Amino acid sequence: MKKIKIPIEQNTYDVYLGCDIFDQLFKIAEKLKLNKNIMMIPDEKFYNIRKAEIDHLIKTYHGKLNIHVIQATEKLKSFYTLQKIFTELLNKEYTRDTLLVALGGGIIGDIVGFAASIFSRGVQYVQVPTTLLAAVDSSVGGKTGINFGNTKNIIGAFKQPKFVLIDSDFLDTLPxxxxxxxxxxxxxxxxxxxxxxxxxxxxxxxxxxxxxxxxxxxxxxxxxxxxxxxxxxxxxxxxxxxxxxxxxxxxxxxxxxxxxxxxxxxxxxxxxxxxxxxxxxxxxxxxxxxxxxxxxxxxxxxxxxxxxxxxxxxxxxxxxxxxxxxxxxxxxxxxxxxxxxxxxxxxxxxxxxxxxxxxxxxx
Ligand SMILES: NC(=O)c1ccc[n+]([C@@H]2O[C@H](COP(=O)([O-])OP(=O)(O)OC[C@H]3O[C@@H](n4cnc5c(N)ncnc54)[C@H](O)[C@@H]3O)[C@@H](O)[C@H]2O)c1
Known part of the structure; x- marks a missing residue:
C-alpha cells in the first residue's frame, strides 16, 4: 500500500493507494484516533455490487456504526439528499464526535464532504472513492458541495478529509x-x-x-x-x-x-x-x-x-x-x-x- 502525503497547512492528510486494501479502513481510522461513531454513506449501486464485502467489514467494527445508502445522480446532489443524511444522523443520535465515510464516486464524496462541513458545525470525514474520477480528482483537495437551481456545485465548502483510501480493485466493476x-x-x-x-x-x-x-x-x-x-x-x-x-x-x-x-x-x-x-x-x-x-x-x-x-x-x-x-x-x-x-x-x-x-x- 502506497501513502501519498497531501501537505495542506493545518490539514495535512494521507492518501492510501493500493489493491484490495478496503479492509484497512477502520485500522487507519483507529491509528489516526478518529472519532469512533461512524456513519458510512455508500453509493447505492456500489453497495449493491459489494454488499457482502462491506457488510463483512462492518461486522469487524466494534463501535457505533450505521449505514445510510444514497443514490448518486446530479439531480440528487441536492439539499434533498443532504436533508436525508441529516435526518438519519439525528435519528441515530449522532453528534459532533461523528466520522462520516463517503464510499462512492464524486457525487457521494461531494455531498458527504459538504454534510461533514456543516453537521454539528463540522465533523470528521474520510473519502473512499470508488470511481476513477473520484480516485484521480474529487476525493482529494476538499472541495465539497451540491448543485442548486441549475448551477453546478454552487453551494459548498472547503473541507479536507481525514484520509483518503483508494482501493484500485473497486474499479473492476466500473462501466x-x-x-x-x-x-x-x-x-x-x-x-x-x-x-x-x-x-x-x-x-x-x-x-x-x-x-x-x-x-x-x-x-x-x-x-x-x-x-x-x-x-x-x-x-x-x-x-x-x-x-x-x-x-x-x-x-x-x-x-x-x-x-x-x-x-x-x-x-x-x-x-x-x-x-x-x-x-x-x-x-x-x-x-x-x-x-x-x-x-x-x-x-x-x-x-x-x-x-x-x-x-x-x-x-x-x-x-x-x-x-x-x-x-x-x-x-x-x-x-x-x-x-x-x-x-x-x-x-x-x-x-x-x-x-x-x-x-x-x-x-
Ligand atoms: N470535489 C471535487 O474536487 C470534484 C472534482 C471533480 C468532479 N467532481 C464532481 O464529481 C462528480 C462526478 O463524479 P463521478 O464521475 O465519480 O460520478 P458518480 O459519483 O455519479 O459515479 C458514477 C456512477 O458510477 C456508479 N459507481 C460508483 N462506483 C462504482 C463501482 N465501483 N462500480 C460500478 N459502478 C459504480 C455510481 O452509482 C454512478 O452511477 C460530479 O458531480 C463532479 O462535479 C468534484
Missing amino acids: KKEIISGLGEVIKYAYLTNQNFYNYILSNVDNILEKKKDVLEKIIEESVRFKGDVVANDEKESGTRKMLNLGHTFAHAFEVEQNYKIKHGHAVIIGIACALFLSNKLNLLNDKKLNSLLELLIQVKGLIKISDVDYKKSISIMKRDKKNRDGKIKFVLLKDIGGILIDVEASDRDIKYALKMGLSIFR
Whole structure:
C-alpha cells in the first residue's frame, strides 16, 4: 500500500493507494484516533455490487456504526439528499464526535464532504472513492458541495478529509462510460503537468479503457501527487489552484445545458477542446501547437457523445459560474502543456467560436 502525503497547512492528510486494501479502513481510522461513531454513506449501486464485502467489514467494527445508502445522480446532489443524511444522523443520535465515510464516486464524496462541513458545525470525514474520477480528482483537495437551481456545485465548502483510501480493485466493476468520465480528468492532468505524462496518457488510452491495473494505479498516483501539490499551495483557490478548472467552465455549462445527460468527465473532455480553440483564438496558442495538442482529444473523440448545444444558452450558464468576477467569465487557457494561464477573459463572440470549433471535433 502506497501513502501519498497531501501537505495542506493545518490539514495535512494521507492518501492510501493500493489493491484490495478496503479492509484497512477502520485500522487507519483507529491509528489516526478518529472519532469512533461512524456513519458510512455508500453509493447505492456500489453497495449493491459489494454488499457482502462491506457488510463483512462492518461486522469487524466494534463501535457505533450505521449505514445510510444514497443514490448518486446530479439531480440528487441536492439539499434533498443532504436533508436525508441529516435526518438519519439525528435519528441515530449522532453528534459532533461523528466520522462520516463517503464510499462512492464524486457525487457521494461531494455531498458527504459538504454534510461533514456543516453537521454539528463540522465533523470528521474520510473519502473512499470508488470511481476513477473520484480516485484521480474529487476525493482529494476538499472541495465539497451540491448543485442548486441549475448551477453546478454552487453551494459548498472547503473541507479536507481525514484520509483518503483508494482501493484500485473497486474499479473492476466500473462501466466503460464511467472509466471514460475519469479519463476526462486524467486528460486534464495530461495538459496541466508535463510532456512525459501527456505522452504516457496518449499511448495508454486503450490500457486505461481495458482497466489495466498497473496503468490505472500509475495514473491515479501521478494525478493525486500533482493535485496534492497544487492544493497544498492554494487550498482555497485564490490563485494557482484555479488551473484545475481547465475545461470546466465549458464543461459545467454543457452538463446543465444538456440537463445532466452528459457525464462530468465527458463534458470536461469537450470543454478542454473548447479551451484549446479559445487559446488559439486569443493568440496564446499558434495553429501548429493547437493541432499537436488536439491529438489526444482526437484519439478519444469517438468515445464521447453530445447532442446539439445551444451556444447562447451555454454562454448564459457560464455567466453564472462561481469562478466569475465582476460579471466576467474567467477561463483557464493554455499556451503549451504545463503552460497555464488563469483568469483569462474573452468576448462572447470568441467564446461562441470556441464552442463551435471544440464541439465540431466530437460530431
Ligand atoms: N470535489 C471535487 O474536487 C470534484 C472534482 C471533480 C468532479 N467532481 C464532481 O464529481 C462528480 C462526478 O463524479 P463521478 O464521475 O465519480 O460520478 P458518480 O459519483 O455519479 O459515479 C458514477 C456512477 O458510477 C456508479 N459507481 C460508483 N462506483 C462504482 C463501482 N465501483 N462500480 C460500478 N459502478 C459504480 C455510481 O452509482 C454512478 O452511477 C460530479 O458531480 C463532479 O462535479 C468534484
